[in-house]
Amino acid sequence: MSFVGEFCDDVARSIGFLSRIPMPDRHFVGYDGRLSRTVRAFPLAGLLIALPSAAIAAALMALQASSLFSAFVVVTIQALVTGALHEDGLGDTADGFGGGRDREAALTIMKDSRIGTYGAVALILSFGLRVSALASILPLFTPLGAGMVILGAAALSRAAMVWHWAHLPPARSGGVAAAAGEPQPGATRLALAFGLLAAMLLFYFAKVPPLGLVATLFAWFVVIKGFDRLAARKIGGHTGDTIGATQQLTEIVVLGALALAV
Template sequence: MGFVGDFCDDVARSIGFLSRIPMPARHFEGYDGRLSRAVRAFPLAGLLIALPSAAVAMALMALQASSLFAAFVVVAIQALVTGALHEDGLGDTADGFGGGRDREAALAIMKDSRIGTYAAVALILSFGLRVSALASILPLFSPLGAAMAILGAACLSRAAMVWHWSSLPPARSGGVAAAAGAPEPA
């Protein structure tokens, strides 16, 4: 297919994995579900996934809406577009680390779909910190600058995800990270 076609497939697969945005089925024909190569497209996928929230931030700031209101709307859009994927992971991790007596108990808690106290506290703090940080920096930028900052953060955070993923072994041999495969070094 060639480099460009393969990269387009990787972008679509990355968007499909990192968000709720539907991608055309042609990008998944013969695909085994592994993200080993597709992770190279995570930063670009992050940018594309963040476009709706960046556009809304730009519009709200151009309309001189309250930066606190704009920040809440931006974070809400991001959670909706990603299907709260990152929040789910944060909640599972907080419950596992907070409630697990040992590795096996922590992994069992993390697999449980119920939200515990540690997850609730972590999610409240996460949303509060993101909204307050965004509300603090939005007024420092022009509307276009605010949108660019959101897009830049989305790219950097997805690149950091790949670095983290390639630096640590999967928590469990049958988990999502193990099934998705380790990122290819190239």
């Protein structure tokens, strides 16, 4: 199969893994479920997954709808399209990191599907911070620019997932992330390069000022490095939950950086 054909398969598999969007069966023929190469398409898949919310944001801004209402609609659509997959990871991670006295206790808590106090607070803060940041920045751009900002944040946050996955070992041998395999070095580099380039181009064409671009990149790098260290200290590596939490944390800080710098 050609590179283009393989990459199209990886995009479809990434969308199927990261969202509730159904993909054609032909992309999964003979597929063993491993994501070692597939992760290279995560940032592009993130763009495609975010297209509905970006389009709705652009339409609402063109109609001069309330920015707060528009921000809530955007975040709601994102959660519906992804099936709240990343929010689930954030909630479980917060419960484990906050309530676990040691590594084993934290991993046990994270495996429990029930939500605790730390998880509930983390989810409230995640939705609140993203909505408030979006509400402050959406009116500052043209309708098309508002959509581009949402797409740029989506690309960066999916690239961050690959970074976290590739830079830490699996925290448990039988987890979802471990079963999916370790990201290939080449796939990781492609994901990071595409995610960063796509986001910067989208922000540039949205007319984000230079300070905003610098602040966004700085915030993105600080949060992924900081969260990597926290995960390494708390559980000794990554899990599917921490990978999802990385997406949420990155999106929060990227939108927050734009809100402060634009």
